[in-house]
Amino acid sequence: MPAHQLAPDIPDAPADVLADEQAHLAESREALRAMRAHAQSLSADAAGDWVSQQILQGLLDQRVAALADHPDTPLFFGRLDRSGGDELPTTIYVGRRHVHDGTSRPLVIDWRAPVSRAFYQASPAEPMGVVRRRRFGYHGGALTAYEDEPLAEGGQIGPSRILTEEIERPRTGPMRDIVATIQPDQDEIVRSALAQTVCVQGAPGTGKTAVGLHRAAYLLFTHRERLARSGVMIVGPNRAFLSYISSVLPALGEVKVDQTTVAGLLGEHAAPEDPEVAAVKGDARMAKVLDRALWLHVVKPEEGVVFTKGAYRYRVADHEVREIVASLRGTTRYAPGRAALAQRLAHQVLVRMEQRGESPDDRVQDAVARSKPVRQLVDAVWPKLTPEQVLFRLLSEPEFLARAAKADLSPEEQERLLWAKPYRSWKSAKWSAADAALLDELADLMERTPSLGHLVVDEAQDLSEMQLRALGRRCRNGSATVLGDLAQGTTPWSATTWEAVLTHLGQEGEVTELTLGFRVPREVLDYAARLLPSIAPGLAAPRSLRPGAGSLSVRESGEDGEDREGGDVLAAVRDALGREGSIGVIAPDALVPEVAATLAGAGLAHAVLSPDSAEEHRLLVVPATLAKGLEYDHVIVVEPADIVEAEPRGLARLYVVLTRAVTTLTVVHRKPLPAQLTA
Numbered sequence: 001m002p003a004h005q006l007a008p009d010i011p012d013a014p015a016d017v018l019a020d021e022q023a024h025l026a027e028s029r030e031a032l033r034a035m036r037a038h039a040q041s042l043s044a045d046a047a048g049d050w051v052s053q054q055i056l057q058g059l060l061d062q063r064v065a066a067l068a069d070h071p072d073t074p075l076f077f078g079r080l081d082r083s084g085g086d087e088l089p090t091t092i093y094v095g096r097r098h099v100h101d102g103t104s105r106p107l108v109i110d111w112r113a114p115v116s117r118a119f120y121q122a123s124p125a126e127p128m129g130v131v132r133r134r135r136f137g138y139h140g141g142a143l144t145a146y147e148d149e150p151l152a153e154g155g156q157i158g159p160s161r162i163l164t165e166e167i168e169r170p171r172t173g174p175m176r177d178i179v180a181t182i183q184p185d186q187d188e189i190v191r192s193a194l195a196q197t198v199c200v201q202g203a204p205g206t207g208k209t210a211v212g213l214h215r216a217a218y219l220l221f222t223h224r225e226r227l228a229r230s231g232v233m234i235v236g237p238n239r240a241f242l243s244y245i246s247s248v249l250p251a252l253g254e255v256k257v258d259q260t261t262v263a264g265l266l267g268e269h270a271a272p273e274d275p276e277v278a279a280v281k282g283d284a285r286m287a288k289v290l291d292r293a294l295w296l297h298v299v300k301p302e303e304g305v306v307f308t309k310g311a312y313r314y315r316v317a318d319h320e321v322r323e324i325v326a327s328l329r330g331t332t333r334y335a336p337g338r339a340a341l342a343q344r345l346a347h348q349v350l351v352r353m354e355q356r357g358e359s360p361d362d363r364v365q366d367a368v369a370r371s372k373p374v375r376q377l378v379d380a381v382w383p384k385l386t387p388e389q390v391l392f393r394l395l396s397e398p399e400f401l402a403r404a405a406k407a408d409l410s411p412e413e414q415e416r417l418l419w420a421k422p423y424r425s426w427k428s429a430k431w432s433a434a435d436a437a438l439l440d441e442l443a444d445l446m447e448r449t450p451s452l453g454h455l456v457v458d459e460a461q462d463l464s465e466m467q468l469r470a471l472g473r474r475c476r477n478g479s480a481t482v483l484g485d486l487a488q489g490t491t492p493w494s495a496t497t498w499e500a501v502l503t504h505l506g507q508e509g510e511v512t513e514l515t516l517g518f519r520v521p522r523e524v525l526d527y528a529a530r531l532l533p534s535i536a537p538g539l540a541a542p543r544s545l546r547p548g549a550g551s552l553s554v555r556e557s558g559e560d561g562e563d564r565e566g567g568d569v570l571a572a573v574r575d576a577l578g579r580e581g582s583i584g585v586i587a588p589d590a591l592v593p594e595v596a597a598t599l600a601g602a603g604l605a606h607a608v609l610s611p612d613s614a615e616e617h618r619l620l621v622v623p624a625t626l627a628k629g630l631e632y633d634h635v636i637v638v639e640p641a642d643i644v645e646a647e648p649r650g651l652a653r654l655y656v657v658l659t660r661a662v663t664t665l666t667v668v669h670r671k672p673l674p675a676q677l678t679a
């Protein structure tokens, strides 16, 4: 039954309940308009100077923008009738934002407020002071239905139709927020304390990404001032994924959250690299190697400094310089250590000036620190360096690498690290994605990387230990939400335990699990789960909320050539076009041009998803390596055997690809399917 035809579920509900609720919606909308008009009428002129005026105007503009009413987005989606006993109203409406009337009476309460928690958590077993929970159904922006759950009478409540319809809704366009239907176990994660790092293991479609985004929104609401200063960032696997999730936080009123990729954060280096080399570079042992490599540049001073002023010469003896260097080494980061060395040498010169009866001030000390003899000594003993210079030496000079690596890397590993064809200089070197994390580690050894207040890391199972360290630096004074699925690890260095991920991230946190799938129909999930014993034997088979009978079809095109397979893909696409919702044709990367050509040849308009693009088209051709995190109503997977063959963890890639479907999955193949799927 569509939502707008839902009947009231309580037998004695007055017929005009819906009309009353619609009136409350109209009143709330009007009140929001008034709040916005009031914000617009405020002037920044009250601020004293021009700069303060600009800052205040910026804040007022933000406030006005945040108070915009989006007619298609329900202003509230739930109502709680409470038994009272506290200072809060007995009836509250739960919505995306707070709305109050001219007398400050709350008409809608933000879903993130403490009192709204009961909307998500209350049950007949634990009613949390709620007598009745009401869920609203919308059609466009119009309130068209409601559904009641009595909580004070014990017993059980059946499944919510409004929730089921939301989950069954066909997917089109980018990801949407789930504020109206967050489940109790998801809500626990969303509302965990700011100081707490949470790590969520979850099968495909259990809502990990959704939960991470809502947690960011929750934390920003609850700790607005603190996080406005320190910042919240979302890190996802690629730009296509970021574009898919990009509208969730703005829809929740949060526009100031950076959403980026690891490459966006560490540098867009992408020189091709043998995965075996990348695996050594991604190993946490590299941290020690880099530390030694950097500090090997600080050499034992053999000479002192002579500073001449007028007729006088002030000398700091070599053994004194050695003492200063020794006392600084290991106690500061590299760059401040270098600055401190110059200052300490200058200080020694000043002491001698004072002994001679002069009274030099701070300016003299700075001048001495910047003088030529001091600079020359500092450059010789503690040279100015960039991360690129250090890594360049490490990857091109075998002896230097051996001194830095000591026993931490085997001779074979060292051999692997060295560039087969060294570059002429660090300036012309082409860095790989794995190098980016090494450069970042070196940068942090030189100068402390600032920390954010909270970091959400999605698809974290794919990150190398060195990448995790790089992300860990960015939340070392804050906390993190770490999301992923060990079964979906597709890099050679994919994590095998979450404890290890947290260790490299430098965070102590709890690992929790989400087990109920909201995306993939049961039949499809069971099919994909046949791969689990081979890719993640420790994980339990995922469960799906959606039965989806008839959602799976596997078509073999036989040995008689590609034409038949192309024909099968076309037939599946045409089938899907006749139904509602988005269509993703997921093909091995190497077959993408061929599949696109087949569609074009048949006159079927489509787009091809690329790593940097925000392609929006109902029919998309998706390279297998870009499918992670995405979903389509109808998924057509082309030639699974080639997907498996294409990379070392190809079976895990296939698992990712098979779990993108919301409504139907069609597998089209000519080559035999991987044995695990047919078992």
Ligand SMILES: Nc1ncnc2c1ncn2[C@@H]1O[C@H](COP(=O)(O)OP(=O)(O)OP(=O)(O)O)[C@@H](O)[C@H]1O
Binding pocket: 166, 167, 175, 176, 177, 178, 181, 182, 183, 186, 202, 203, 204, 205, 206, 207, 208, 209, 210, 211, 485, 488, 518, 519, 628, 629, 630, 631, 659
């Ligand atoms: N409580 C919920 N109510 C309605 N829809 C939900 C809920 N939780 C998740 N979903 C929907 O289920 C789908 C899958 O969610 P999401 O992409 O967050 O899962 P995931 O665990 O990150 O999946 P994957 O591991 O495949 O990346 C999305 O369409 C999301 O909106």
